[in-house]
Amino acid sequence: MLSRESQSAKRARISDDTETSALVRRGMIRYMYVIVDLSKAMEESDIRPTRMTATVEVLMDFIRAFYEDNPLSNLGILYSKAGTAKTITYLSGSPKIHLKAAASMKTTGEGDFSLQNALELAYTSLASIPQYGSREILVIQASLSTCDPGDIFETIDKLAKEKIRCSFVGLAAETHICKYTASKTNGKYSVVRDKTHLRNVVLSHIIPPVEATAQGERVSTKCSFVEMGFPSQAELKNGVPQPAICADTGEVSTKGYYCPRCKSVASEIPSECKICMLNLIASPHLARSYHHLFPVPRFKVKVLDKALDECCEACVLPLQKSSLKESFQCPRCQACYCESCDDLIHDTLHNCPSCLQFVMGRGVSTDTMDVDEKS
Incomplete structure (x- = not known):
């Protein structure tokens, strides 16, 4: 559990990230x-x-x-x-x-x-x-x-x-x-x-900084393609991984990754191929970088009503047991979460579970969802 000062600092970073994400470009x-x-x-x-x-x-x-x-x-x-x-x-x-x-x-x-x-x-x-x-x-x-x-x-x-x-x-x-x-x-x-x-x-x-000009003006520069490769793991022969010399470390290993261009072996990814200089990554690395471009919006602080027996939308625990005596409400779907689940959503999941449930049921994007339609 974060301290009150750490929680305030985290929410301030989330606020700054979400307020500028739709207007600027960030470097992944x-x-x-x-x-x-x-x-x-x-x-x-x-x-x-x-x-x-x-x-x-x-x-x-x-x-x-x-x-x-x-x-x-x-x-x-x-x-x-x-x-x-x-x-x-x-x-x-x-x-x-x-x-x-x-x-x-x-x-x-x-x-x-x-x-x-x-x-x-x-x-x-x-x-x-x-x-x-x-x-x-x-x-x-x-x-x-x-x-x-x-x-x-x-x-x-x-x-x-x-x-x-x-x-x-x-x-x-x-x-x-x-x-x-x-x-x-x-x-x-x-x-x-x-x-x-x-x-x-x-x-x-x-959090990746906003790209800006020398005068401090936020801008959106032209897109440029970056060549990347998705390597395969070490090959198996009769069910046994074959040893190979890693180009980056010079050591013999059975757990390397084969560059799709020059077939040299890298000891780990993400990395840069030492032979052909191709960036080697896996698809989860792209997915984990993507959330900076479309971050989860800052949840609104909602004071709990003692007369209502509300539960967290994620962990289903009573919100009344929260030490803060307040919940965190998603501005899109109006779902309420406890402090721990709010931290998990913004720091790890990078998606609101209630919003995802709505998207899966309706087949629409979370960026085009209207609050009135969702509620």
Whole structure:
């Protein structure tokens, strides 16, 4: 069960997602680098137990949730300390690599943070990404200063020109350079209060951002086709899977996936074929990315009537037993749900069960349903 603050933050993200979904375009294929400040400022304990420990724990939660909601996307992790920036993990579609790397970051802070070096390192990798991909940088920063070797404003201009979005999560006070960079690149800038707020702010970046122009105007750009392949699993011979050398790892495995174009073997999907550079995915990955384009609308909060014995439409448990003494009503079908089922619908199912029941019975789309007709 979510805390009251987490519940409010989640519903705010749902509201923002649903209000803009019909007017704008979102990128289903994202390329994001997370820059983590590992300077001396991360050793402060104003966020319990320390900024470093809290950041690593939240980062691991973010990695899991990011791939759950964005299976076609790629993530990478950088860090900056002692005035330098280095790559921990390169852009990859495998959460295991990033989780292992994030767990090893629980170390002591060292030296000063360098924002320019970190942005330049991320820019070098993201500049070569195709235009159909949404290119993003998320900076988790504790330091109030940055030790840069050159003019950071030139770096910011390069990022803005390439339409690389930079967002910041501040663990201390607000800084002008971070606010300016976020504004210039159409990113977001937030300063957190505690660990709960830190988690809410970082997880808010799971939802794909709205594509925008350099001036911040929301636009719908032209569609472009992206070539993808649906690989088959390792072949069986006499009922026994045959071993093959994976092109990405170089290891022998019996659980690989055969590229439909060049027949090379990939150890996991989604991934990119190392031989012909074809994007390899499965149909469930597309389905899981699709819900960002047509999200479930925010449910209305409805105060329970003590005189009525109402039940949740999904779990059929009495709503009167809810600790919140309120239910959540779908604006389309008017069905009421408890808090737990509301979380399940928006975070996992991405469909209203009552609306689906109506669609199956009437054969219409949920996007064309009228509230009066459904009720």
